[in-house]
Amino acid sequence: MSDTVQTISLLNLMLVFIPVFLVVGILWKxxxxxxxxxYALGRMLVQLLLIGYFLMYIFEAENSLIVIAVLVVMVTVSSWIALGTVKTRRTTLYRQALVAILVGGGIVLFIVTQGVLQLDPWYLPQYMVPLAxxxxxxxxxxxxxxxxxMNAELARQMNFHQARNIAMHAAMIPIINSMLAVGLVSLPGMMTGQILSGISPLVAARYQIMVMCMIFAGGGLSTALFLExxxxxxxxFMEKDT
Structure with missing residues (x-):
């Protein structure tokens, strides 16, 4: 198998925008x-180009403090975005979301990077940043x-334990569906990328198993911690609303 990735020229890349513009035309019509x-397309282009340059800098610097700073930003921002579904409760629940994502996701990230992959150095940016x-x-x-x-069920006067269980179940549905479909309906991004780069499908499958377990465990632990x-x-909130 080839061990090099085919480079996409900018001219060739522009071809993929032909069907994109067709869809935009349909939306306009x-x-x-x-x-x-x-707007979403333009923002996507800018964000991906900027992150491409930024990641090149991080990978070349190989500085643990930079990697830690990136992880801190990820957790801080993700915790705020997570509460976008309950904006009126955002400031009150932010600390709980922050701790839940940090601890739940952090435990899983530590096991994967230091146990499964045994990164050397421990902060190896090429692995740590994408996995985080x-x-x-x-x-x-x-x-x-x-x-x-949880907010919706409590508004319906559901007791806490029932609402918690329903919320946990709802949060896990997308992750469980992804695990049911992987390999049969879809080849996930990491596995597809590795196969395109020339890595053996058997090796790519092992990495994808690691990623699916990481996603399931991280999401489950963070959600359970947040709810509790x-x-x-x-x-x-329930007492105030009543």
């Missing part, structure tokens, strides 16, 4: 806010779903 799609992004982003999504469902740590706050 059907009066479905094409401006939002155009995966685990914290999925923990963020799980906590976000749980917070929204937020018991007092959610109970207080």
């Amino acid at each position: 059907w009066s479905l806010a094409p401006g939002n799609a155009a 992004g995966m685990v914290f982003a999925n923990s963020m999504n799980a906590v976000s779903l749980a917070a929204e469902r 740590m937020s018991r007092k706050q959610f109970t207080m």
